[in-house]
Each structure stands twice: as C-alpha cells, then as structure tokens.
Amino acid sequence: MKRQALLLLLCMSVAACAGILGIKKKDQTRAFEHKRHTTAGVACVSCHEDIDKAGDDGPLHLPSTATCTSCHKKPHDTRACGTCHGSPMAREGAVAARKFLKFSHQGHLGTVKGQCVPCHASAGAPDAETLRPPMAQCFTCHKHKDQFKVRDCDSCHHDLPSEHIKPASHVVHEGDFLREHGVRAASARDLCATCHSQQSCDVCHGATTPILPWKLAVESPTLSRLHPGNFMARHPDEAKAQPALCATCHSENSCLGCHVDRNVAAKKGVPSPHPPGWVRAVGGGHGPAARLDPVSCASCHGGAGEMLCVGCHKVGAPGGTPHGPGFSSTKDKTKDEPCRLCHLP
Amino acid sequence: MAITIALAVLMPASAGADPLRLRGDAFVQTRSPVGLLVLRGEDRLKPWIDVETVAWVGARHSPDATGDVQTLTVRLRDPAGAGEVRAGRFVFASGAIRPIHLDGVRALGRAPFGTTLELFGGAPVAPRLGSRMFDMAFGGRVGQPIGTVAVLGVSYLMQRKDGRIADQEVGPDLAVSPTKHLDIAGRFAMDLVTRGLSDALLSVGAHKGGIRAEGFLTHRSPARILPSTSIFTVLGDVPSTTMGGSFRYKIAPRLDLLGTGGAINMGNDVGAFATARATLALDDDALGTLGFEVRRQSVAGARWSGARALLGLPLGGSVRVATEVEVVRHDDTRWWPWALLALAYRAPQGWDFVAGVEAVTTRDERRELHALGRVTYAFERSK
Numbered sequence: 001m002k003r004q005a006l007l008l009l010l011c012m013s014v015a016a017c018a019g020i021l022g023i024k025k026k027d028q029t030r031a032f033e034h035k036r037h038t039t040a041g042v043a044c045v046s047c048h049e050d051i052d053k054a055g056d057d058g059p060l061h062l063p064s065t066a067t068c069t070s071c072h073k074k075p076h077d078t079r080a081c082g083t084c085h086g087s088p089m090a091r092e093g094a095v096a097a098r099k100f101l102k103f104s105h106q107g108h109l110g111t112v113k114g115q116c117v118p119c120h121a122s123a124g125a126p127d128a129e130t131l132r133p134p135m136a137q138c139f140t141c142h143k144h145k146d147q148f149k150v151r152d153c154d155s156c157h158h159d160l161p162s163e164h165i166k167p168a169s170h171v172v173h174e175g176d177f178l179r180e181h182g183v184r185a186a187s188a189r190d191l192c193a194t195c196h197s198q199q200s201c202d203v204c205h206g207a208t209t210p211i212l213p214w215k216l217a218v219e220s221p222t223l224s225r226l227h228p229g230n231f232m233a234r235h236p237d238e239a240k241a242q243p244a245l246c247a248t249c250h251s252e253n254s255c256l257g258c259h260v261d262r263n264v265a266a267k268k269g270v271p272s273p274h275p276p277g278w279v280r281a282v283g284g285g286h287g288p289a290a291r292l293d294p295v296s297c298a299s300c301h302g303g304a305g306e307m308l309c310v311g312c313h314k315v316g317a318p319g320g321t322p323h324g325p326g327f328s329s330t331k332d333k334t335k336d337e338p339c340r341l342c343h344l345p
Numbered sequence: 346m347a348i349t350i351a352l353a354v355l356m357p358a359s360a361g362a363d364p365l366r367l368r369g370d371a372f373v374q375t376r377s378p379v380g381l382l383v384l385r386g387e388d389r390l391k392p393w394i395d396v397e398t399v400a401w402v403g404a405r406h407s408p409d410a411t412g413d414v415q416t417l418t419v420r421l422r423d424p425a426g427a428g429e430v431r432a433g434r435f436v437f438a439s440g441a442i443r444p445i446h447l448d449g450v451r452a453l454g455r456a457p458f459g460t461t462l463e464l465f466g467g468a469p470v471a472p473r474l475g476s477r478m479f480d481m482a483f484g485g486r487v488g489q490p491i492g493t494v495a496v497l498g499v500s501y502l503m504q505r506k507d508g509r510i511a512d513q514e515v516g517p518d519l520a521v522s523p524t525k526h527l528d529i530a531g532r533f534a535m536d537l538v539t540r541g542l543s544d545a546l547l548s549v550g551a552h553k554g555g556i557r558a559e560g561f562l563t564h565r566s567p568a569r570i571l572p573s574t575s576i577f578t579v580l581g582d583v584p585s586t587t588m589g590g591s592f593r594y595k596i597a598p599r600l601d602l603l604g605t606g607g608a609i610n611m612g613n614d615v616g617a618f619a620t621a622r623a624t625l626a627l628d629d630d631a632l633g634t635l636g637f638e639v640r641r642q643s644v645a646g647a648r649w650s651g652a653r654a655l656l657g658l659p660l661g662g663s664v665r666v667a668t669e670v671e672v673v674r675h676d677d678t679r680w681w682p683w684a685l686l687a688l689a690y691r692a693p694q695g696w697d698f699v700a701g702v703e704a705v706t707t708r709d710e711r712r713e714l715h716a717l718g719r720v721t722y723a724f725e726r727s728k
Contacts (some may be wrong), residue, residue, distance in 0.1 A: 022598030022629065076629070106714050152426040154392065176591045180609065182438075183546045187496045189439045189519035190453065190461070197385060199416050201362050201436040205444040207470040208413040210379045210401045216372060216719065218701050219667045219689035221655035222624060222634045229653055229671035230683030235707045237647035237675070241618065242613060243585050244567035248443045248544070248666045254472075292645065293611050295567045295575035305574040324581020329539060331573075337509055338576040 032086040034123040034131075042071075044116045052114070054105040060094050061105075093132040100163040102156055111141075160195055178224040205249050215290050243293040255299035281318060291324055306338065314342040367724040373705075378614040379403035410642040413474055428454040437465045439517030440486040440500025441532040443544065443570075446470040447482060461488040461498075469504065479508040486518075495521040504572070511572035513537040527660040538570040541582060543569035555595030560605070563587045574713050589618075609644050616644025633724035634659045648676035663691040683705045687717075697721035 014021075038044070041274070043051055046065040054061055067083045075081065082091075112118055119137055121127040138156070147153070153160050180206065185192050192200075203213045204226060214225040231238070239246050272278070278286050290297050301308055312319030333339035371383040379425035380402050387395040396419050402412035414434055422429035431451045441465075449467015455499055456462075464683035466483035486500035497519050504512035516534035523529075531547040543566050550559035566584040571577055589607015596602055620640045627633030636655040642648065651673040659665050666688050673681040687701035699719040 020625070020627075021600050022626065050620045090373070105527055147426070152424075154424070176559070176593070176603065179591070179605070180530075180548060180550075180561075183518075183530045183532055183548055184520065185438060186440055186518045187498055187530065198397050198418055198431075198435050199383065200440055201444065202399065202416045202446070205436045205438060205446065206415045207446040208401075208415050208472050210403050210413070210415075211372065211374075211380070215717065216381075218369065218685060218687040218717065218719075219665055219699050220658070221657050221667050221669045221685075222636055229651075229669065229706060230673065230681055233681040233683070233706060234651075234673055234675075235647065236708070237642065237649055240647040241609065241616065241642055241644035242565075242587075244565050244570040247567070248571050250471075271464075290577065291583050292614075293567060294575075294580050295571055298571055298575050298577045302575060302577075322580055324583070327579065327581045329579070337574040337578065341576060 007234075013074050030084065030087070031090070031126060031128050035126070038117075038123075051105050052109045055107075056102055056104050057098070060098060062091065062094065087128070087130070087256060090128070090131045093130040096163070097132050100158050151190050178226060207251060207254075239296060240293065244295045247295045256302075259300060279312075285305075287322070290322075306341065310341050314344075368721065370721045372719045374718070375405055375715045393422055395420050395422075401657060410481040413472060420613050426455060428452065434470060439463055440488075440498050440518045441534040441544075442484060442486075442502040442514055443534070445482055445502070445504075449482075459490040459506065461486075463488075463500075477506075479552055480503050494518065506572050506574055509574050510538060513573075529549050536566070536573075538573040539569055539578065539582075541566060541569060542584075555593075555612050557593040558590065559592075560590045561588075583612045585609060599631075600624070600631075611645055614645050616642075616647075618642045618644060627658070627712060643676075650674055650676075665691075679710065681708075681710075695723040697723070 014023075046072075047067050048061045049063075049067070051061040054245055056299070062082075063079045065075075065082070075208075077084075108119075117123065120131050121137070123131055144155075144297070147155055157163060165244060181213045203209060212227050212231065214223065217223055227235075275285065284324055309319075309322065311317070313322045331339050333343040352707055356505065357512040368383040368385070370383060372379045372381060374659055382400045383398070385397045386396075398417045399415040400412070401415060407554040412428070416434060417602060418431050418433035420429055420431045429452070432449075434446070434448050435451065436444050436446050437451055446469065448470055449465060449466065451463065451465040454462045462485065464483075465486040466481070468477060468480050469482050469648060471477045471480075473499075482502065482504040484500065484502035485499050488498035489497060490496045497517065499515070499517050501515045502512060503510070514534045516532060518532040519530065521529040528550045529548070531545070532543040534543050535541070536543040542564060546563040547563075548560070548561040550557060552558070560598075562703055564584055564586045568580060568582050569579045587607055587609045589605065591603070591605040593604075594602045594634045601624045605625075607617070610616065611614050615630045618641065620638065622636065622638040624634060624636045627635060634655070636653075638652045638653045640653075640657075642650075653669065653671040655667070655669040657665065657667045666686075668687070669683075669685045671683045675681070682704075684704045685701060687699055689697065689699045691697050697720070699715045699721075703717060704712070704713045705715060
C-alpha cells in the first residue's frame, strides 16, 4: 500500500513537472501536415511555388496564408495559418540553410526526377521538428570522401564557425567532453579546426593567458569549465589530487609569480608555507611528498631554487641520496644537468 | 604588430571581403584589470590565407602594467586541402605529445590516400614577452586513417632548454569508431630521456540516444613530465594511475544528468573522486538554465566536498542575469563559500556589457568582495 502510494506520488510529481521537464510542450504550434496533403494528391510545388527554379539565394519558397486559402476557402481561424501550422524550428532551419549552405533546388530536382521525399523524408513524420535533410542524406549521393579527408567543408558550407552546427557523427560534444577532448583532439586535431579557431586552444593551454578563461563568460554559467567557481581557494588540493596534471599546460615554475605577488611564497618576513618539521636531518615530510609530486616542489623551488636541495643532498652532504629505489639514468653524472650539481668531483 | 598584420591582410580585400570579424574585449576586475583584443580575418576571395590574433594588456600589483600576445598567427592553406602552413604564436596540440605554446611554424601536408604529416618547430613561449635565447622545440606527427573506422598516429617531440635536452618524447595515438555507438581513443607518450611511460590516456565510450557511458584510464609520471634538466626528476618514479567512468543521461527533454567518478592510485595511497551534475533547461531553447552539482574528492590529503548551484535567466529584451553559488568544505573543517552575480546586456550593433560581483573566501579564510565588468565590441561583415 505504502509502495503504491509512493509510486502514485512519483507519477503525479512527474505529471505536474511535465512542462518544466519539457515532456509536455508549451508551444502549441505543430508540424505541418505534409503527409495528409501529399496523400490527398497535392504536389509539393503547388504550395512551394517556383521551388524548382530556386537557386543558391533569393527568397525562401514557404507558402503564405494566401496559398493555403486558395484551396481552404473557409479557414477556421482569422489568424495567419503559419501561426499554428508548421513548426517554427522547421522555418528557422530553412532560413539557416539559405544563409549558411551553398544549395540550389533547381540543380537537384532534375537529378532526383522531381521527387522531394527522398531528401525530405521527415516531411512524412507527424512530429518532425525540422524538414532540412540531415547531412547523412547528402552523403547518399555526394560521397564527399575526398573533401572530408582533407577537411574541405567550404564546398557546401559558407561559414562553418558562424553556423554553430553540432557535429552529427562520433565527435559529439556532450557528457564530460572537457575531460575527454584532449584524447580525441590528439588524433584528429584538424577535424576540430574545421570549426574551432586557434584561440580556442590558446585560451586554456597558452602560457600567456592573463585570467581564468571562464571569467570572460561569467554570464554563461552552464559552460563547461576546467577551473570553475572558487578554484583559487582549492587549487592546491586539486593539484595534489592529480600530480603533474597542471604541468601538462602550465610551465613547472608558473606558481612562483603569483605566490610572490600574493605573499604566499617564503621570503624575508613571510613564514614558510610548509608545516613544522617539514625538513629534518632525519625524516621530515618533504622527502616522501617530493617523490609523490615533484612538480609541486619545482613550481616554487625550480631554477635557482634547486640549490636549496643541493646544499643538503650533494654527494657527501648530510641529506644523503635523494634517489628513490630503483633509480637509474643514462646521463653522465659529472657532465649533464642536473646530475653534476651534486656529483661534481 | 598583430593589428598591422591583420589589417595588411584585410584591407586590400575590403571591397568584397566576407567574412571579416573583429572583436575587442575589455575585462576589468578590482583584482587586476585586463583588456583583450581579438582579431580574426578571413576572405572568401582569398581562401588561401587567414589571420588571427589575441593580445592583452593588464595591470598587476607589480610591475604596474603588463601585457602579452596570446595568439598571433597567419595561416596559408591550399583551398583544396593538400596542406597548410601556420606561422606565428600558437598552441601546437596533436598526437600523444602534450600541448605546447610556441613561437614558430607548423606545416601540415595531406596525401591523397589520407596520410597526414605535421611538422613544427620554434621556441616555447616565455610569458610576458620574455625571451629564452637557447630554448627550442621541434617535432611532428604522422597520421593514417584506416578505412572510416580508425585513425592511427605517431608523434615525436624534442625540447631543449638553455641548449640542453629537456624533453624527448615519442608515442602513438589512436581513435576508433567501430560502430556508430562505440568509440575508443587513446594516446601514450614515452619519455626517451628517462625511459618509461610519461603520460597515457585511454577511453572507451558507448552511446545511444540520450545515454552515454564511458570508461577511462590515465597514467602519469610526474618525474618524466618535468624537464629532464630539473633536479626533481632524480627522485625516482612514483606514477599516478586513475581509473574511472562517466555517465550521461538525458532523462527528460530538458533535464540532463551527468556523473563522473573514479579511483586514483599514487604510490601507496589510493583515493577516489566523484561528481554528479543535473542541468535543467527552463525553456525549449535553453535560454534559461538551472544547474546543481556536488563533488567529493578524497586523494592524498586533499579531502573535500563541495556543492555548486547555478542559474542563468533571460530577463526579457537583451538582458540576462546569471548567478552561481559554491560551498566547499575541507575535511579539516575549513569552509570556502563563494558566490557570483552577473548581469549582461546585449546592445544593438555588436556591443555587449557585463557587470558582476564576486564574493570570495580565500584559502586563509579572508572574505573579499570583487567587482568585475566586461565590454565587448564585435564587428562582423558577412557580405
């Protein structure tokens, strides 16, 4: 009984929220009844007049109210027919196609022998939101294999970056794409470049990025971000949890500039950020921590700061060898950097 | 220089140029003001050339003013797609090697049977117009599609710092889509200086309809990612390995659920992390959005939980409000609340104005209030 009541409550909640969740559409417009018209014997060109002569530009050949009333002599409403009949998305799709695609109906109708449905198959579906054929439909005749191979999109698309279309194949930007994008871009970067400009990469991976990139789009909080929210407060924890991940974009000593500016680096008059007992003659926390995450050490103690280590760990000094178990190197220890810092005869 | 090059290319074609895009951003925050200039130019009458630049100037605590060029490239390409050459400042990211910000040249050639050859060379970028006289990097990638289901590549990088070898890597990358519902991608970088695997990623994803599930594995060796000239590379190899998965489900036309979680192994320490996110579009066009996210991280002493809520809402006309609230609680009982409120106005003729207030808790638990603002002017001529 209790389970049934809960189930009922759940169903009622979903029903009540159907509008919010997008299950029940508020928009009362509906897809145009193409199928009913064609089965009634109305040819496409009767309503879409002169579409067979339409080139790459010029007006769209969408029917007006006058076209409808030429057959439907007594309309049931005084408003324009397109107010309810025909999805606005289908209309917007046609406008976008005219703006961004190089396409001529005139050039195609002869090849398809005047048949519109093979391309506009969705016209038969009662709930079709767009009548624009998917790109896969073009590929049934135009293989475009060579163009695709060389990323030549210009032969059909006027301006791909402005078109803002989402890729329809395996390159789908959804889910946790920000985390995934690197491994995908690795093998097909020039595919990314068909839509994304160079600055898309530079804004995050650049060595000269001036601010956290998301701050340039604070009005769009849903955009995926690598450093969201109060990242500054928790960045040491984020870095600790993924050793060396930061160094895959930032240089190993990029922390120092900010830390000096913000007085969080050890310097005269500023206490050490490390806990007490960090460095001891025997033991201390710095050795194990350095083995686990040497990039964090290098972020402040890199470059000239390395001499801090050398003072204690050079051959014969009290710090002993810093090499971990099983360490080996092909370098010449008396000539190559960094070996010679400690191994100088 | 950026403006000069951009204008030099764009001006002669101005009569029939399309598209021509120019954009300027001035971003100001009470912490440090920054202004960005973004220029991008293409010309359909000269499809063999395009230019792009992002430059910025800003004020800092010290020195008082600073600035840099983030991107400045001129690209020459064969309109038929046989190849292209990019010169200037750019990020090279391809194959198994890590992205590298470079002042240099990159060339790409494509053979008719699909093989691509990329070569690059130059000097790694030093921030704030610094110079590194004896730093250099060069390398490349060879890629080969296998039918329409796979792309296989091998890449190589050599980097020198002060004239000495700092990094030398080689590795394969692979992307496979055996069916339209399955994709596999991976890259593996081998360090040739201290022999071993420096960085590897592998992901296997399956998707159908509104559902996508993915498993991933990463392996990273910090000692091999550092330049081999660093003293911190001699400590031995303690790599970190992460294994996890993510799941996305479009549970209703306007409601998306996303979950990511995994375990990480570092030396003798094993930790875990998880994120769950729900995003609800408030209208069919997703102009308004409500989101909620929870996170938990428990790795190597970095143990914290966090929750974030966000709302983006059009207020009618061209005005939009956005707000985000985040609360992070560290396991040692420190709290870092954070909030942001922004108001945006899109004016006619390409002007955008954004003003915001950010309330911040710093790591040492100081509470600060910062104002920020952005003015953008975008010019685009399409025909």
